[in-house]
Amino acid sequence: MKKIMIVFGTRPEAVKMSPLILELKERRGIEVFVCLSGQHTDMTRSVLKEFGIDADIDLCIMKNGQTLFDITEAVLKSVGEVLKKNSPNVVLVHGDTTTAFATALSAYYCNIPVGHVEAGLRSGNIYEPFPEEFNRKAISLIAKYNFAPTINAIQMLKAEGVRDESLFLVGNTVVDAVKYSMNAKFTSPLLDLASNKACVFLTAHRRENLGAAMREMLMGVREAVDEISDLYVIYPVHPNPLVRSVAYEILGGHSRIILTEPLGVRETHNLIAKSRFIVTDSGGIQEEAVSLNKRVLVMRRVTERPEGIEAGFIKLVGTDREAVCLEICKAYSADFGSSQEVILNQKYNPFGDGNASKKIADVLEQKIV
Ligand code: UD1
Numbered sequence: 236m237k238k239i240m241i242v243f244g245t246r247p248e249a250v251k252m253s254p255l256i257l258e259l260k261e262r263r264g265i266e267v268f269v270c271l272s273g274q275h276t277d278m279t280r281s282v283l284k285e286f287g288i289d290a291d292i293d294l295c296i297m298k299n300g301q302t303l304f305d306i307t308e309a310v311l312k313s314v315g316e317v318l319k320k321n322s323p324n325v326v327l328v329h330g331d332t333t334t335a336f337a338t339a340l341s342a343y344y345c346n347i348p349v350g351h352v353e354a355g356l357r358s359g360n361i362y363e364p365f366p367e368e369f370n371r372k373a374i375s376l377i378a379k380y381n382f383a384p385t386i387n388a389i390q391m392l393k394a395e396g397v398r399d400e401s402l403f404l405v406g407n408t409v410v411d412a413v414k415y416s417m418n419a420k421f422t423s424p425l426l427d428l429a430s431n432k433a434c435v436f437l438t439a440h441r442r443e444n445l446g447a448a449m450r451e452m453l454m455g456v457r458e459a460v461d462e463i464s465d466l467y468v469i470y471p472v473h474p475n476p477l478v479r480s481v482a483y484e485i486l487g488g489h490s491r492i493i494l495t496e497p498l499g500v501r502e503t504h505n506l507i508a509k510s511r512f513i514v515t516d517s518g519g520i521q522e523e524a525v526s527l528n529k530r531v532l533v534m535r536r537v538t539e540r541p542e543g544i545e546a547g548f549i550k551l552v553g554t555d556r557e558a559v560c561l562e563i564c565k566a567y568s569a570d571f572g573s574s575q576e577v578i579l580n581q582k583y584n585p586f587g588d589g590n591a592s593k594k595i596a597d598v599l600e601q602k603i604v
């Protein structure tokens with residue numbers, strides 16, 4: 236029996252690892268051990284519940300006001316203990332969170348091979364997104380198996396000297412997750428609203444946007460909603476107190492701006508599908524929106540997902556108040572242009588075909604010893 240340990244701690248990792256966990260559990264000869272760092276608690280657990288997955292261990296490291304120092308230290312030590320006790324054949328981490336980075340470092344210290352899911356994303360700027368760009372680059376130094384979502388990601392890894400035999404082009408498991416969500420019929424009051432009105436789905440939480448940039452961009456959103464009299468905004472607010480306080484101060488009390496607690500992942504995917512377009516600084520939502528044929532205004536200066544720009548779905552608008560307002564107004568009145576038509580007709584998704592989990596499981600079945 237080959238033992239695969241999967242470690243993660245935040246919502247986006249849970250969304251993108253869940254389809255892979257389900258797939259690996261189907262494979263004979265593989266034992267799957269799911270370890271939650273607990274970097275985030277409720278948001279991660281709620282995703283696992285929707286996918287019907289039970290974690291084998293939850294290290295519950297989250298504390299109020301946690302810093303990058305706190306998370307890194309807690310994950311490095313506590314995951315290290317779990318690794319030593321369980322001695323898996325391989326450890327899988329996802330993307331670029333502090334849990335993923337510290338787990339990879341822990342595994343390296345324990346001399347256990349690391350598989351990196353969603354390897355090779357690069358913005359080219361180590362401070363944007365911060366500290367994710369560093370985290371993913373550091374994991375690439377350690378990983379034995381790099382599961383890259385796109386050809387661009389493969390090229391990024393090659394340019395950094397990652398050897399060909401450790402590279403596997405598999406697509407992004409987020410497309411598998413979107414397929415999972417959209418397969419089941421789902422209804423909710425917010426979905427009814429998005430089905431009947433012109434709605435924008437909004438999220439904003441990035442660490443490098445906290446403070447002045449967050450205020451600016453949310454004021455830009457409010458101005459746009461004031462300008463467009465039939466536009467609604469649905470914004471599930473990230474629980475980070477530094478996000479919540481600004482979100483409620485700037486967007487609270489508006490009759491067409493709905494601020495909610497974080498939503499379940501199936502409701503989120505369905506809302507993206509029903510929205511007119513998306514405004515976000517999230518990473519994963521860029522891929523989900525493209526997978527659901529939606530335009531995305533990205534409130535960042537750089538993106539590590541150029542495939543979405545090339546496909547004509549993603550537009551970088553920065554965090555400037557006037558720019559955010561202007562771009563929302565333009566997107567609201569836009570005829571969505573020819574690039575989207577082309578993609579729809581060819582049924583082509585630059586982020587994958589929804590079979591990434593299968594491809595990763597195939598590689599692991601063949602390669603791990
Ligand atoms: C982390 C990831 C980011 C991902 C995001 C998803 C890193 C470096 N960043 O960012 O890539 O997009 O998760 O959500 O790992 N907090 C709460 N309640 C919660 C979650 C967080 O109060 O449920 C607070 C924390 O205590 C902390 C702050 O929010 O004070 C930030 O949390 P942290 O885990 O450091 O990073 P995120 O900004 O959430």
Ligand code: UDP
Pocket residue numbers: 246247250438440471472496497498499500501503504516517518519520523
């Ligand atoms: N998401 C969710 N509920 C919400 C908001 C987002 O389930 O209220 C999901 C979303 O569909 C995506 C993931 O959370 O799969 C993105 O997480 P986030 O934006 O926090 O992190 P990032 O992708 O930027 O790292």
